[in-house]
Amino acid sequence: MIRKYVVSSAQMGPISRQDTRQDCVNRMLEMMKEAAAKGSRFIVFPELALTSFFPRWIIEDQAELDTWFETSMPNADTMPLFEMAKALNIGFNLGYAEKIVEGGETRYFNTAILVNQAGEICGKYRKIHLPGHDEPQPGRRHQHLEKRYFEQGNLGFPVTPMLDTRIGMLICNDRRWPEGWRVLALQAAELVCLGYNTPDDHSGFEEVDALADFHHLLSMQSGSYLNSVWSIATAKCGLEEGSSLIGNSAITAPSGQIVAQSETLEDEVINAEIDLDMAKQYRQTFFDFGRHRAPENYQLISKRRMALPEPDDT
Ligand code: ING
Numbered sequence: 001m002i003r004k005y006v007v008s009s010a011q012m013g014p015i016s017r018q019d020t021r022q023d024c025v026n027r028m029l030e031m032m033k034e035a036a037a038k039g040s041r042f043i044v045f046p047e048l049a050l051t052s053f054f055p056r057w058i059i060e061d062q063a064e065l066d067t068w069f070e071t072s073m074p075n076a077d078t079m080p081l082f083e084m085a086k087a088l089n090i091g092f093n094l095g096y097a098e099k100i101v102e103g104g105e106t107r108y109f110n111t112a113i114l115v116n117q118a119g120e121i122c123g124k125y126r127k128i129h130l131p132g133h134d135e136p137q138p139g140r141r142h143q144h145l146e147k148r149y150f151e152q153g154n155l156g157f158p159v160t161p162m163l164d165t166r167i168g169m170l171i172c173n174d175r176r177w178p179e180g181w182r183v184l185a186l187q188a189a190e191l192v193c194l195g196y197n198t199p200d201d202h203s204g205f206e207e208v209d210a211l212a213d214f215h216h217l218l219s220m221q222s223g224s225y226l227n228s229v230w231s232i233a234t235a236k237c238g239l240e241e242g243s244s245l246i247g248n249s250a251i252t253a254p255s256g257q258i259v260a261q262s263e264t265l266e267d268e269v270i271n272a273e274i275d276l277d278m279a280k281q282y283r284q285t286f287f288d289f290g291r292h293r294a295p296e297n298y299q300l301i302s303k304r305r306m307a308l309p310e311p312d313d314t
Contacts, residue, residue, distance in 0.1 A: 003164050003276035007191075008035035008043040009232050011249040013266035014240035015052045021077035024050050027267055028094075029084055034269045036088035041117065042163055043269075046236035047095035047127075047172045047195035048110065050078070053236065054097075055132065055149055056142040056199070056243050065149065069099035069108060073121070086119035091163055093232075095171060095195040097150075098126070110150045112169045112195060114160050123160030125169035126153030129177045131202070142199060142243045146173075159187040165276050168229075172196035175219040175233070178226070179301065185227035186289070190276050192223065192231045198246045213246050217258065225256030228282040230274050238265035254279040 010031035015024055028045055035043045048054075051068050059065045073096065074082045085092055091114065098111035110130070114123035130152060132144030157180050159168045168184030168191070175181075175194055184192055200212040216233070224231045230253060237247035249262040251272040260272040286292070304312075 001164075004273055005042075005163070006035075006038055006040040006271050006273050007230075007232060007251065008038070008040040008269055008271045009234040009249040009251060009260070009262070010035065010043050010045050011234055011247060011262045011264075011266075011268045011270070012046050012049060012236045013264075013268075014238040014245070015049075015236065017052050017241055019052065021050050025077055025080055029080060031267060031269045032081070032084050032088065032090060032092065035271060036090050038269075038271045040090055040271055042091045042093075042167075042232075044093040044193040044232040044234045045095060045195060046234050047112070047197050048097055049094055049195065049236065050096045052241055053197040053199075053243070053245070055145045056241065058136045058143055058145065059149075066099060068149075069097040071099050073098070073113060082115060082119040085115055085117065089117045091116045093167075093169060093193040093195070093234075108150050109153060110146060110171060111153075112171050112193075114162065114167060114169065114193075116162050122162055123158060123167065123169065124155060125158060125171065126151075126155050127171040127174065128153040128157070128180065129173045131173040140204070142201065144199070144202060157183040157187075159184055159189045165190045168192045170194040172198065175216070175223055178223070181223040181227045181229070185229060189227075189229055190279055191274070192227075192229050194220070194231065194233045195236070196233060197236045200244045200246050213248050216246060216248055217250060220250055220252050221256045221258065224252040224254055225282075226287070228254040228279040228287045230254060230276070230279070235262070237262075254282050 054068045095112040098109045110127035116122045130146040134147035168189035220233045235249045237245045247265045251260040260270040262268045
């Protein structure tokens with residue numbers, strides 16, 4: 001059976017602090033329609049696609065902070081996305097800030113969901129690699145307080161069978177950590193989707209931040225190639241509340257080649273016909289995990305958190 005079909009990345013330009021959920025959903029509906037008109041069967045939206053990237057601000061008041069989170073999904077604001085997915089027979093990946101009460105506790109996550117062509121949620125992931133800090137950093141024009149506002153994800157790296165394949169999700173900073181990609185690939189994921197908000201002043205070192213776009217694409221291309229997976233990376237980008245977020249949304253093949261890339265820092269849909277069986281040529285040769293991996297030598301990767309110059313007993 002040929003497994004070739006069109007997929008899309010729905011890059012979003014800036015979302016202002018005043019923009020409503022409906023403003024964002026209306027922009028996403030337009031892009032979903034544009035993608036479906038190109039025959040697309042799956043579209044990826046950015047990380048935290050329903051609001052401005054609020055972790056750049058110090059928000060002391062919990063009630064104010066809560067206004068940035070969704071307490072149910074779908075909800076009245078996002079239901080039109082689910083309804084259009086069903087009407088246009090297109091699945092989607094959506095990132096949003098999730099507030100839930102679990103076991104009597106209120107919990108906050110940076111979350112992404114997979115929705116199938118019937119408009120049903122079929123997968124959920126909560127961001128594991130949270131960048132930045134849990135305390136405001138002195139002297140920074142923009143903060144990066146994801147560790148303060150979100151808990152580390154508690155769902156692992158799940159893979160969802162859908163659209164004749166197996167789809168895994170990562171969110172933004174996850175793309176810089178090879179372990180997440182590999183856990184998805186070890187569950188036979190063939191397509192990885194990833195939304196992101198990447199400011200071009202994150203490290204504070206000019207020579208490092210000048211490479212923000214290069215490091216983004218390097219992460220996507222290496223993640224795809226080293227794990228023989230297709231990937232769809234979708235930016236929220238442009239000058240958003242004074243913070244410059246990189247674009248370069250991209251669809252990348254298991255070869256590591258970028259087959260579609262955005263050209264603007266605004267709402268922009270990019271599409272590509274992907275051949276899901278292309279990965280086989282890599283998985284049956286130099287990335288045949290079963291023949292070439294040596295997990296008995298990898299214990300340190302799961303048992304040690306930080307780099308140590310000497311052996312330790314942790
Ligand atoms: N943003 C950034 C990202 O990983 C960052 C944080 C930027 C880390 C640049 C390193 C370098 O793309 C989020 N939201 O994770």
